[in-house]
Amino acid sequence: MGRVGRALLWHEFRERTRDRWVVVISVLFALLASGVGLYGRGAEADVAKLAGPSLVTLASLLVPLVALVLSQDAIVGERERNTLGLLLSLPVSRTEVVLAKFLGRALALAIAVGLGVGAAMLSSDHEQSQTLLALIGPTLLLGFAFLALGLLISAASRRQATAASMVVIAWFLLVFFYDLGILGLLVVSDGAISDAWVSRLVMANPAGLYRVQMMQAFAGPDVLADLGVAARAPGAAGIWALWIGWLTLPVLASGALLARRKIVA
């Protein structure tokens, strides 16, 4: 990455840490996470083991929201404020601008997630802290995947209001209604959809991938089968491939969208 890209990366990071919405949701996440930690600490041993899964549930709801809020104005916001042209008048490629925006905002997100999990760790005992520590990596991947998705929505939108609406819809669809949709599909198809396809559909959603991955991390690889759910996470290589796909494809698509535009600003 060149000088302009590096400067933009830090600029993005600095600016995002001043965004009040990002700060509010991050503080909320930290408060709720520390609440989960405190609850686990004071509970019986069996209940205490639920602190990790509880935090996974919390993170799978809030981290995508923080990520989408962080990224929805990345491109379209600049265009609407007439600063995209100014940015692209610097000696930098359009793809590099997209990449720098993604990385700068990813850094801000990493701090928000770190604060949340860190707050939970501070209020947990040692054993729980180790469990929570293992959460950081996958939670960051979840956040980065939604950040990349938000960036793509931002690059594809013509107005910031549209992008804001689209990320809310994306959040509801992927975080809340996706699993219900799959269940509905199973009912409607009357079992015509194979278990393998159900697994693929679950893993195709980063929120689903994250939940399955973390549930398996907490309760072993057969936890879903034990619960009567046919979905099963692929091996480590498969999981990495899925995460890399979720991180790179939307960013590349955003760069391509911006690069092929005849009139960019």
Place this chain on the structure above:
Amino acid sequence: MKSFQARGVSVTFRRTSVLDDVSIGGEAGRALMLVGPNGAGKSTLIKVLLGLVRPDFARFEVDGQPHAIDNQWKRRVGYLPEAVAFSENLTGRQLLQFFANARGVGREAIPRVLERVGLEAAGRQRIRGYSRGMRQRLGLGVAILSSPDLLILDEPTAGLDQEGLEVLWRVIAEWRSAGRMVLTSTHDLALMERRIDTICVLKKGRVCATGTSEELRRSAGLPHRIWLALADPADPRAATLCEVLSRWTDGTVERVGDRIRIDVPADDVLELMKLQGGFPGVVTGVRVEEPTLDSIYAQILGAA
């Protein structure tokens, strides 16, 4: 950089021609102004020069050599977009710091630039608290930060108060005297006229006229308006003077109260002075009004 030329710039967007075979150029120490009604293609032409719009056709030269709109070119250009709205969470100083980092300009340039655009006292304030004019001046600061060879200003007078205008005139004058180039688009013709060297009039994506304001005045052929103040409107010699003038010129001669108004071509002004001199004591004062740049502009656009 001593000069640049953009020739045959053509841009179509959604089957509509936005720019059609437009050619412009700049020379060291000179300021070029693009004028035209909304939709004339001024901003699009500027964006072509910044690599923000991909033309269907354009030949581009720097110092007489073929050149591309690449990063090397962008390093030499400073840009003030129209109605720019910077992030309100940052201070003016922080914003300039980002652009200084991006352009490889030392930190010491920031207070200097803030001073040049009259924002030294507001540098540590968040942009949220800036007035429209202050934001525009900050944008100007961003544009001049790296002392670019070519300063591109899109509607720079918009939102500027008198203090802001003074800053703008100072910057343009500095750029011209330092042998650099300025390219600006504006609606405020009269305001900018004295600060620029060449005017390029665009209409519907085509160049209607190019030249200095004097050249455009001549080519427009608009009459000068002469006002003769009469010593005594009841004096019969005043009526005679009016008759003589009416016979002498094809232009308009009209009595307006205690004055005579005559519209004559620029070349006839001297002759008119001689004529009225033949009526001593009748005329007490003469006022010559050159056609305004706005009227020339309207004439050019109307004829195009």
